[in-house]
Amino acid sequence: AQKITQTQPGMFVQEKEAVTLDCTYDTSDQSYGLFWYKQPSSGEMIFLIYQGSYDEQNATEGRYSLNFQKARKSANLVISASQLGDSAMYFCAMRERTAGGTSYGKLTFGQGTILTVHP
Amino acid sequence: DADVTQTPRNRITKTGKRIMLECSQTKGHDRMYWYRQDPGLGLRLIYYSFDVKDINKGEISDGYSVSRQAQAKFSLSLESAIPNQTALYFCATSDPGTGGLETQYFGPGTRLLVL
Numbered sequence: 161a162q163k164i165t166q167t168q169p170g171m172f173v174q175e176k177e178a179v180t181l182d183c184t185y186d187t188s189d190q191s192y193g194l195f196w197y198k199q200p201s202s203g204e205m206i207f208l209i210y211q212g213s214y215d216e217q218n219a220t221e222g223r224y225s226l227n228f229q230k231a232r233k234s235a236n237l238v239i240s241a242s243q244l245g246d247s248a249m250y251f252c253a254m255r256e257r258t259a260g261g262t263s264y265g266k267l268t269f270g271q272g273t274i275l276t277v278h279p
Numbered sequence: 280d281a282d283v284t285q286t287p288r289n290r291i292t293k294t295g296k297r298i299m300l301e302c303s304q305t306k307g308h309d310r311m312y313w314y315r316q317d318p319g320l321g322l323r324l325i326y327y328s329f330d331v332k333d334i335n336k337g338e339i340s341d342g343y344s345v346s347r348q349a350q351a352k353f354s355l356s357l358e359s360a361i362p363n364q365t366a367l368y369f370c371a372t373s374d375p376g377t378g379g380l381e382t383q384y385f386g387p388g389t390r391l392l393v394l
Contacts (some may be wrong), residue, residue, distance in 0.1 A: 205385035
């Protein structure tokens, strides 16, 4: 079974509008972390935002916010006031602890969503 | 200067050749990782290392080997390259001391083409 599922291969948004990129995850661990990364056409991976499973508040970083719904196992990224420079591939990723309780720091990535911002 | 660097940035090689991809970091992190990215598959973990003496296989380690020469250096080798190893390769680092966050910081990537 997929650990991280991003069901939107591609999304389009008008400049200055908000957009939501979907991410659902599968884990039996109680302690885990969810990450979003941006990959522009140049190829580098840029960390955007993090949500811990025990965090009570949804994470926010500037124009990025994470809509965390733990019971539904979803961690959607919301980008407000889209800019042309937001056009990129976006990856959702999850870090789990092992059964022994040691955090290994390994990330499991989804397949990504390509976001295109239109002027 | 970039905190995580990878060399080379682009490489074309032939089937059967041995090649090495190098990663260096100035972040002082103990943990380092190698991933490959294929279109439509996201990133997949090849190897990871929690310190100089600790190296572990990831989900797709066959055909690859690694060497952790120092805290700051982690190299990935393809002993006998094959065309399906054509991919974008990323090195990453993280610091377990940051608690639950432990963000991974990625290098710029190496584009490898195996003919």
